[in-house]
Structure formats: C-alpha cells, structure tokens
Amino acid sequence: MSRYRTRPRSTINRLAVAALATVACACASATPASATEPVVSRGVTIPAFYTPPAQLPATNGSLIRHEALPLGVSLPGLDGRPLPGTATRLMYKSTDSNGQAVAVTGAYIEPSAQWQGDGPRPLVAVASGTMGQGDQCAPSFALQHPLTVSGETLSVAYDNLAIYRLLATGAAVVVTDYVGLGATDRLHTYVNRLDGAHAVLDAVRAARAVPGTSLTSASRVGLYGYSEGGGASASAAELQPTYAPDVRLAGTYAGAPPADLTSVMKGIDGSALVSALGWSINGFAQSYPEVRTLLEANLNDTGRKALADTSTMCVGDAILSYGFRRSTAWTASGTSLADIIAAEPRAQAVLDEQRIGTLKPAGPVRVATGIQDDIVPHRQARQLAVDWCRKGGNVTYEAVNLPNLGDRILTNHLAPLFTDQGAAISWLTDRLEGKPTASNCWTMPFQP
Secondary structure (H helix, E strand, C coil): CCCCCCHHHHHHHHHCCHHHCCCCCCCCCCCCCCCCCCEEECCEEECHHHCCCCCCCCCCCCEEEEEEECCCCCEECCCCCEECEEEEEEEEEEECCCCCEEEEEEEEEEECCCCCCCCCCCEEEEECCCCECCHHHCHHHHHHCCEEECCCCEEECCCHHHHHHHHHCCCEEEEECCCCCCCCCCCCCCCCHHHHHHHHHHHHHHHHHCCCCCCCCCCCEEEEEECHHHHHHHHHHHHHHHHCCCCCEEEEEEECCCCCHHHHHHHHCCCCCCHHHHHHHHHHHHHCHHHHHHHHHHECHHHHHHHHHHCCCEHHHHHHHHCCCCHHHHECCCCCHHHHHHCCHHHHHHHHHCCCCCCCCCCCEEEEEECCCCCCCHHHHHHHHHHHHHCCCCEEEEEECCCCCCCCCCHHHHHHHHHCHHHHHHHHHHHHCCCCCCCCHHHHHHCC
C-alpha cells in the first residue's frame, strides 16, 4: 500500500503515533531519499504548496502564500467571470492547542454573484465536516478535485454543495483545511476544539489579507459548519472574544456539533465511521503526551496498525476498510478505547478540556441536531444549546425530526445535513444582512 511521504511523514509517525513506534507502519511507509520529492498520500500527489516553510510569521492569520485555485466544478458566466466564483488557495499562520505556531491551508472564493443585502459583501468561514486525516482529503484540495479516487483512497467533497449555495447568495467564502489536513508537516488534529477554532478564526483574517477581493473592514462575518465543522464553528464562537476580538461575528451555524467527545467516542465506536475514533486518538496522541503514554500501554498490534493505517485515509476508504469494527479489537485487554481513557484521569481530562459549551458564544448562534443522530449523538448536541442558553447566549435551537433511517450507518447523521441546509443558510444570510434574531431558549423544555 503506497503511503510514501517526504520528511513530514516520518515526523508524523514519531510525534502523532509514537505508540506505534515499535511496529512498522502496516503499509510500509518510508522516507524518500530526497526531502524535495513530493509528498504522496495513498497514491495522490500533494502539491508542493501544502508543504509549510521552516519559518512562520508572528501574527495569527498572516498569509504565508497564496495561488490561483482552479475549481473542479465551474461554468463560464455571461459577463465573462466564472461561476460560482474565483478561488485562491491559501496558507496562513495560526496557533495550535499547545501555543505553538502552525501553518494552515485553505481557500478563499470571490463570488461572481452580487451581494444584494445591506452593507458590503460579507464573508462566511466554512468549517468542513469530516473528510478524513490524509492530506489528500483536505477541503481546499476537494474544491479542485470534488471526487478523488486513486485505487487506495476515496474522497467525496460533499460540503462543496453548501459552499456553492453560500456563494450564490453573494457572500464570499473562506474554507479552512484545519491544522494538519493538507499541510504536510503533521497529522490533522481531528476534533481538537482549540486547533479547530483557531484555524477558523485565522482563516477570516487570512481572507481579509488576500489581494484584490471585494471585502472591506465593514464586511460582516458568519461561521458555517456541520459535524466536525459544527464543533469547530461552535468553538470559534466561544473563543472569538479572547482569541480574535478583531473578528466580530454576525452569526454562527453549528450543525451536529461534537460538543462532548466522551459521548461521541461511544457513538462512533462500532459504527460505519469508527475510523473517526482513530483520527481523534491519533490527533490527541500528537498533541498530548498523556494520551500518547496511555496508547503505548494499551494498544495491541492490531490497534497500532489500525491507527497508523487510518492516519492517511479519507472517509470513503475508511468506511470500506474499517466500517463497523470495534475498538475492543485494538486493545490488549479487549476494553474499548473510550473506557480505557475514562479510567485514566489525565487522559480523560484531555477530553474534558475539549468540551464545548463552557463559554458564552459571541453573537447569535443556530444549533441544529437530528434527533435520530447516533454518530454525533443528538443528546450531547442538544446539551450544548442548553449550556449556551444558561449562559445567556442568543441561541436558535433546531431539532431536526426525521424518521430513523438506519442505525450506525451514517444516514441518521447525514440526512439532517441536507434537509436542514437551506434553512441554515437562510438563517445565516439573514444575520449577514444585519437582521436581528431572538433566542428560542424558552422552548427548550418542549423540544426533543
């Protein structure tokens, strides 16, 4: 199985999955002889653009580099401008959960549609839903390659629909790849609330620095995200006042947010998307020594190989390779990873620190969750809305009531994404137009 990388892959194996160090990567990962050779992840060559420089700027949101990004789905407009817009690939500086400088990639899209609302053209920062952990899964890469099939990987750019719908309103869009997804120097720190929030907020700053856009200092800013993106946008709304006071938020949509990772880990274990458990563990092992130590003590050979294998997978190949497996097969004791973490106070503290809902969100927020969602469990997402309401947040809560479409096969998680998408974009567009909204927290006792 081809997973050859340059120097960054060896760094990833050393830092992110040190627990696997005693077992060679199952797919014979190797470091090419020359560090200038391109990174290849599961048969997909990652453009050199995604390799960060050795030195990073001091200021969060600073543009490191940018270049034209051809959209995979684009049409010529009657006025000569491409539809839905003109895209620019970005690399910008952010700060990770350990306070260290990090390069993050993404994309800015200047829409061809005119903004018809009040004020200058607004900007929406899109935090994509789960794409995977391999660099070839990056959302900006998916804008250019909506369907990536290499024989070893399968990635579908399902969030491009929301991006294009937002562009059709006349709002500009900036998409973050998150920390380590795309950028080849480290693993993607999946569902790390600090990394995710910082990447989203700094993407707004980076978009403002792109030359020749129609954005102004008065452009309103909205956040949009579902699933992993719902968690990142929700966390960004909480951290904006302290991390990015210059990024004032007109509104935030957080769909199916993984606010309580202890609950979410139990929801995904044994599901079609059990690989997401591997991605989160990989990311936390990279960032937190206490998690890394716990893995070293508890993983068996099967678990070490699974975590190394999933670290370069996208959603499609992850489902095909690991769907419906249980983490009990990955541990020496046969105990689930969630229970092992729960039994170790220092490791459980890492997950507890990831809890979203401990701070009042900035600006109005809309939380949507499917009542049948068993992947990112409905109850913990509803609890986020309750927590924010108790803190005096301006919360619009939407319980998406659909029939059960199949247990643990992703349908109950994905269906609300599409059925609620129009309403979510309409709500966010109203906020970008400056229209007020009132909290419906008073209805929480009556909503499922």
